[in-house]
Amino acid sequence: MLGYFLRRILYAIPIALGVTVISFVLVYLAPGDPLNAIAPADAPAEVIEALKSAYGLDRPLVAQYGLWLLRALQGDLGSSIASGRPVSAEVFSAIANTLRLACVASFLGVFMGCLLGGIAGYNKASWLDRLATTCSVIGVSVPHYWLGLVLTIVFSITLGWFPAMGAGPGGSGEWSWDLEHLRFMTLPALTLCVIPMGIITRTVKALVSDMLEQEFVVSLRARGLSPFAIFKHIAKNTAPTVLAVAALQVGYLMGGSILVETVFAWPGTGFLLNTAIFQRDIPLLQGTLLILCMFFVVLNLLVDVVQPLLDPRMLRT
Amino acid sequence: MHIQNASKLPPANKGYWFTVFQQLKGERIAMISAGVVLLIVVAALFAPWIAPADPFKASMLKRLLPIGSEGYLLGTDELGRDMLTRLMYGARLSLLMGVLPVFFAFVMGTSIGLFAGYVGGRTNMLIMRVLDIFYAFPSVLLAVAISGALGPGMSNSLIALTLVFVPQVVRIAESVTTQVRQLDYLEAARMSGAGTFEIIRVQVLGNVLGPVFVYSTGLLSVSMILASGLSFLGLGVKPPEPEWGLMLNTLRSAIYKAPLTAALPGAMIFITSISFNLLADGIRSAMDIKK
Numbered sequence: 001m002l003g004y005f006l007r008r009i010l011y012a013i014p015i016a017l018g019v020t021v022i023s024f025v026l027v028y029l030a031p032g033d034p035l036n037a038i039a040p041a042d043a044p045a046e047v048i049e050a051l052k053s054a055y056g057l058d059r060p061l062v063a064q065y066g067l068w069l070l071r072a073l074q075g076d077l078g079s080s081i082a083s084g085r086p087v088s089a090e091v092f093s094a095i096a097n098t099l100r101l102a103c104v105a106s107f108l109g110v111f112m113g114c115l116l117g118g119i120a121g122y123n124k125a126s127w128l129d130r131l132a133t134t135c136s137v138i139g140v141s142v143p144h145y146w147l148g149l150v151l152t153i154v155f156s157i158t159l160g161w162f163p164a165m166g167a168g169p170g171g172s173g174e175w176s177w178d179l180e181h182l183r184f185m186t187l188p189a190l191t192l193c194v195i196p197m198g199i200i201t202r203t204v205k206a207l208v209s210d211m212l213e214q215e216f217v218v219s220l221r222a223r224g225l226s227p228f229a230i231f232k233h234i235a236k237n238t239a240p241t242v243l244a245v246a247a248l249q250v251g252y253l254m255g256g257s258i259l260v261e262t263v264f265a266w267p268g269t270g271f272l273l274n275t276a277i278f279q280r281d282i283p284l285l286q287g288t289l290l291i292l293c294m295f296f297v298v299l300n301l302l303v304d305v306v307q308p309l310l311d312p313r314m315l316r317t
Numbered sequence: 318m319h320i321q322n323a324s325k326l327p328p329a330n331k332g333y334w335f336t337v338f339q340q341l342k343g344e345r346i347a348m349i350s351a352g353v354v355l356l357i358v359v360a361a362l363f364a365p366w367i368a369p370a371d372p373f374k375a376s377m378l379k380r381l382l383p384i385g386s387e388g389y390l391l392g393t394d395e396l397g398r399d400m401l402t403r404l405m406y407g408a409r410l411s412l413l414m415g416v417l418p419v420f421f422a423f424v425m426g427t428s429i430g431l432f433a434g435y436v437g438g439r440t441n442m443l444i445m446r447v448l449d450i451f452y453a454f455p456s457v458l459l460a461v462a463i464s465g466a467l468g469p470g471m472s473n474s475l476i477a478l479t480l481v482f483v484p485q486v487v488r489i490a491e492s493v494t495t496q497v498r499q500l501d502y503l504e505a506a507r508m509s510g511a512g513t514f515e516i517i518r519v520q521v522l523g524n525v526l527g528p529v530f531v532y533s534t535g536l537l538s539v540s541m542i543l544a545s546g547l548s549f550l551g552l553g554v555k556p557p558e559p560e561w562g563l564m565l566n567t568l569r570s571a572i573y574k575a576p577l578t579a580a581l582p583g584a585m586i587f588i589t590s591i592s593f594n595l596l597a598d599g600i601r602s603a604m605d606i607k608k
Contacts, residue, residue, distance in 0.1 A: 014446065015449055015450055015453050016453075018447070018449075018450030018453070019450060019453050019454070021450075022450060022451075022454070026462055026463065026466045027466045029463075029466050029467055137591060137594055137595065137598075138591065140538070140594060141538050141542075141587065141590045141591035141593075141594045142587055142590075142591075143541075143542045143545060143546065143583055143586045143587055143590065144542075145546055145549055145565070145583070146565060146580070146583025146584070146586060146587060147583075149565070149569065149572065149579065149580060149583060150580055150583070152572065153572055153576040153579070153580060157572060157573060157576060158576070251455055252455045252456070252457070254455065254458075255454070255455030255456075255457055255458030255459075256455055256456075256457035256458065258457060258458070258461055258550070259457070259546050259549065259550065262549075262550060263569075273458075273461060273462075273465070274550065276465075277461070277465035277466075277552070278551070285462075285465070285466070289458070289462050292455075292458060293453055293454055293458070296453055296454070296455055297453050300453070
């Protein structure tokens with residue numbers, strides 16, 4: 001058991017390193033000088049040189065990477081070219097907003113997915129099954145940025161139930177878990193939850209309907225166990241897979257919320273990425289990418305570590 | 318006598334793909350979806366001949382006419398251009414941007430996966446571990462990051478989406494190749510004197526193509542949504558070119574005045590993506606491949 005965990009952690013290290021390389025190199029694929037964002041086009045050569053050495057841009061790429069990584073390990077991601085503020089501060093305040101949204105959306109999505117999938121699995125080939133299947137196909141096919149727009153039109157513009165944009169009254173950055181703030185979160189969370197809902201519905205339905213046909217369930221039934229007791233067995237057997245899929249969905253939503261955040265002007269990492277891209281703010285872009293992906297790597301690691309704790313059979317293969 | 322008998326023989330084996338097609342014809346939902354896709358493709362291909370208006374002709378006086386207006390079946394957009402025309406022309410770029418990355422990924426991913434799986438050993442390890450790194454990026458994030466880094470533009474978003482899908486296809490192709498490589502009939506083919514190229518073409522590719530094809534058709538809907546999403550963010554197609562994602566973006570300012578018109582381009586993305594998904598599901602079950 002311990003050996004497995006150690007191996008899994010060791011395996012994550014080269015991946016994490018690779019992620020840092022890609023996050024760093026990616027932005028250098030871009031044509032154009034990153035200094036364009038800060039230096040005026042007619043700046044004298046000395047000023048350009050001074051700026052270059054200030055941002056370390058005059059060194060070879062490998063040296064720049066080494067220095068960047070070293071600093072990143074100490075929590076220093078440089079400062080944003082556009083705003084001058086430290087990147088880590090910008091990213092962490094944004095990531096908190098994104099994480100809140102992603103967690104609420106995943107919870108909603110997983111809950112509804114398990115419900116729909118479970119019902120469909122228990123009632124195979126009935127109208128309930130068809131309903132659940134339809135919901136899951138819609139969930140995975142709908143362009144979520146459009147769904148966000150439609151929800152805004154219906155619930156915000158027409159009915160006026162929820163605010164259309166922002167993460168709090170008056171555009172304040174402070175979040176608290178009260179009714180006023182939750183009203184702002186409702187529409188983006190509903191929009192985002194559709195994706196995990198579709199995927200979890202599909203997974204749970206397949207698992208449950210497979211499981212119900214297995215011999216151990218038949219024998220449990222033959223022994224006279226109540227349907228609820230049998231359901232507990234099924235839940236226990238589906239839990240590890242559902243957990244893995246659900247956790248990955250949180251990760252996907254963290255990265256995938258960029259479009260939805262743009263629709264709802266939610267001040268999260270998607271919003272930050274958007275700003276970084278269009279202002280060609282390289283340190284900000286690198287930092288945001290890095291943090292988001294590290295989050296995803298750690299999440300993957302956690303899934304792999306927790307899964308065998310729920311289902312020890314996995315260690316044998 | 319012999320000739321007469323010959324006509325009563327069962328029809329010759331028409332091959333695997335023919336039987337799959339026969340199977341697919343029995344799936345009602347898949348056939349309806351295929352019909353919808355075909356309709357959109359026809360509208361896209363023949364847009365210059367069947368579209369009622371010029372997709373670029375703007376009119377300040379006819380901005381945001383409602384759906385069903387005189388002469389403008391689906392109304393007009395924020396610059397007074399005919400929506401129906403722009404949706405038809407938009408299908409060209411949207412479909413192209415959605416389908417091409419999957420096609421590129423299909424070709425590249427299958428080649429890399431075949432190579433890695435067939436060579437095996439350390440080379441395989443190395444290739445797969447490098448691709449694992451790309452797996453550590455959530456796909457939307459990777460697409461946005463690459464096309465954001467390369468800068469806005471159609472070809473850059475094509476590159477970005479292809480790079481997102483290649484590792485996924487490689488994984489499928491590699492795992493099937495590795496399985497097939499150990500089978501007895503491959504050894505038999507080798508002993509019968511077949512060359513490496515011949516073995517890869519006949520034995521390996523024949524096994525790999527099915528699962529990879531099914532997986533790739535499943536990617537089409539994701540690719541449509543992502544490609545239009547990039548344009549929606551301003552990273553893909555540039556104005557005034559008609560493209561559904563971009564139209565959705567430029568019409569966003571009109572959601573108060575003409576909500577239905579503003580939602581139209583997104584509805585087109587949705588219809589296309591759901592048809593692709595249902596068609597892919599049909600193909601999957603016709604080919605009897607589990608997810």
